[in-house]
Amino acid sequence: MIILPGFSTRPFHPLLWLINPLLRRIMISLLVLIPLFSVMSACDGSRQTNTTTPTLFFGAPISLTGSTSNEGQLTLEGYKLWIKEVNTHGGIRIGHTTYQVQLKYYDDGSSPTKSAQLTQQLITSDKVNFLLGPYGTAATLQDEAIAEQYQIPMVEGNGSAKAIFSKGFHYIFGVQSAASEYAKVMLQAALTLTNPPKTVGIISADDAFSKEVATAAKDYATSHNLNVVYYQQYPADTTDLTDVLTALKTSGPGGNVPDMLLGSGHEDEAITTMKECKQLHINAKLYAFTVGPAVPDFISVLGPSSNDILGSSQWTPQEKYKGRDVFGTPVHYAQIYQTEYGHAPSYQSAESTAVGLTFEYAIRKAGSIDPQKVRDALASLDIMTFYGRIRFDSTGANTYKPMAAIQIQNGRVTTIYPSAIADAQLMYPTPPLS
C-alpha cells in the first residue's frame, strides 16, 4: 500500500501506474535508471573483482595547451615512453602479481590552479595509485599540496625550485637537479676559459624558480671574481624586455655592454631577449640562458643568432651514465625516443621517463603497491639510471645528480661542461649579432 499526500489511502489499482501521468513518469524513470545503474556498477565492479589484468594507474596533470604547452608535450612523451617500455617488458612484478601500468592524464592549460584541481580529480575520482608531476615549478607547488593532503606519493621531474622541497612535505620527490645549479654550471663553464668574462649582467623573471636561479647565480659570480654589474627582475609574463635591456646595455665598465649576459627565465623570455638584443645593438661576448637553449624549437626560432648561446641542461645524450634500467645509457634512450617520436629527446622528456623509472624501482623495492610503503621505498632509493643517479635527500630533492652546460654550435646542441662528458669546446667570444 502506497500512501501519497493528497491521494486516498485505498490501495492503487495496477492500471493506475499507466493511466496517472505522475505515476507513469515514475515508472518509466525507474525502468530506465535501474538497468543503467546496474550496468554502471558492473563496470566499476570489474576493476575490483580483478577479472581483467591488474593495472597500476599513474595520474598526471600536464600543460598540453597554454604558455608551456611545448614543454608539457615533451613531458607527456617522456611519460608515455616509460609506460610503453614497462608494459612491453612484462610490467611490474610484485610477488605473484604482475601489474600493467597505465597513464591517466589531463590538460591543465598551463594554469597552476587548474593543475591542482585536476590532481584532486585524479585522486578522488579516477582513483589513481600514484602521481606523476606536472610541468613547471608553479604547477608542482600547487599539486604537491594535494598529494600531501591525500598521502599519495608524487614523483616529479620538471619543477626545480627549492621552494618545492622546503615545505616539510613527505610525499614529494623530484628527480632533477636543484634550481640553484642551473646558472652555476654555466658560470663554471665560462670561468674555465683562459680569458674568462669579467663582468656579467643578470636579468631574471620574477617567478619562484627564476628568482632562485638568479640569486644563486649572483652569489656564485660574486664569490668567483665575476663582477655582477647589472641585476634586474622583470614580470614573469612580460612580452617586452626593451626597458631592462636598454639599462643593461650601458651597465658595463665605461658605459659598455657587460662581457656576459645571463638570463634566468623560460624559453619565451630567452627568445625575446635575443631578438631585442639584436634590435638594440647589444653585443655581449657571451649569452647564457637557464631555460631555452636545450629546447628543440629554440634553434629553429632564432636561426643563426642562436649560435654560441650557452644553456644548462638536466640531461644530454652525450652523458656517460650506465643505468640498470631498460634504457641503460643516454645514447640508447635517445635512439629509442627518436624511433618512437621521430625527433630527438629534450631533457624534459628524459627526466619525465626517469620519474616513471623511479616509481618502478621503488614499487619493486617496497614489494607492495601500498602508498605508504612505496613512499618509504622512494625515500631510501639509490639507483643509477640512463638519466643519472636518483637518490633523494630528506626533503625529497635529488642532490646527487649534476647538471651539464651546453652550447649551440653550428645549429646543434653540444655539451661543453663538465669536461668528462663534453663533446665540444666552449666557443668564446660570440661574434656581434648583426
Next chain:
Amino acid sequence: MAFGQVLVNWLLLGSLYAAVALGFSLVWGIMNIVNLAHGAFIVVGAYIAFWMYTQLSIDPYMGIPLTMAALFLIGWLVQYVVINRVIRAPLLVTFLLTFGLDLLITDLVQQIFSSNRRSINTTYAADGFDIGSTHIAFDSLIAAGIAILLTAALSYFLARTRTGNAILATGMDQDAARLMGINISRTYALTFGIGAALAGAAGAMFAELRQFKPPDEGTFTLHAFVIVVLGGLGTPWGAIAGGLAFGFAETIIPLFPGVGSGYDDAITFAVLVAVLVFRPNGLLGKAFYS
C-alpha cells in the same frame, strides 16, 4: 640613463601596440562588438606572414598587403556567417560568441601548426642606425611607420570616402543609415573584415619583431582591450594615444628608482584607472566614431 634610447623605445613600442589595438577599436566603436577573437586573428596573421616568408620568401613587411587581404576574407566570412546573428544581441552574448570563436581558432591553429614557437628572422633584423648613443633598429622603425600609416589611412578612409562615411553612419544610427539606403549587413561585414585585416598586419609585424605561438592570442586581446580603453573609442588616433600610454606604463615607469618589477602590472592598471577617472571616455574618446 640613456634617455634618448628610452624615448625611442617608447615611441616605437607604443606605435606597435597601436597596431594591435586598431582593428579592435574599429569593430568595437562601429559595431559595438568587443571582439575577443581579435588576438586569434593577430596570431593567424603572424602564421600567414611566417608561412609566406618560409615557403615563398616574401618579406613580412612587404607582404603585409597580402596578409591583410587574407585576414580580410577570413574576417568577412566570420562576420557574415557568425557575428551577423548577434549584432543586436546583448553584450554578454557577443562576448560568449567571440570567446568561443577565439578558442576555436586558437585550437585549430595549434592543431595545424603545433605549439612550437615561431619567429621570422630577416637578414636586416640586426641592422639599424645610431643617433649619438641611441640605436634605432630598422625593423622596429618600419613597423612603427606602418602602424602610423595604417592609422592615418583608416582615418582618411572613414572621413573622406563614401564607403567610410557609410560605415560611420551605420555606427552612429543603424536604422537611419538603413533609411539612407546603406546595406547594413554588407557594411558590417566590411567593417569586421577591415578590423581583421588590421589585426593581420599587427600579426605580421609581431612575427618578425618578436616570436609567437598559439597561446599568445590571450595576451594580444588583453593588450588591445586596455589600449582601446586608455586611448578611447571614437577615432583611430585613439589607438595611437592608447598605445603610447600603454607603452609608457610598460617601458618608462619601471625605470623610476624604487619601482620594482613586481609593480609593473599594478602600475599599468593604475594608469588605466587614473585615465578613466579623469577622462572616462579615454584619452581621445568621443561619443561617436568619426
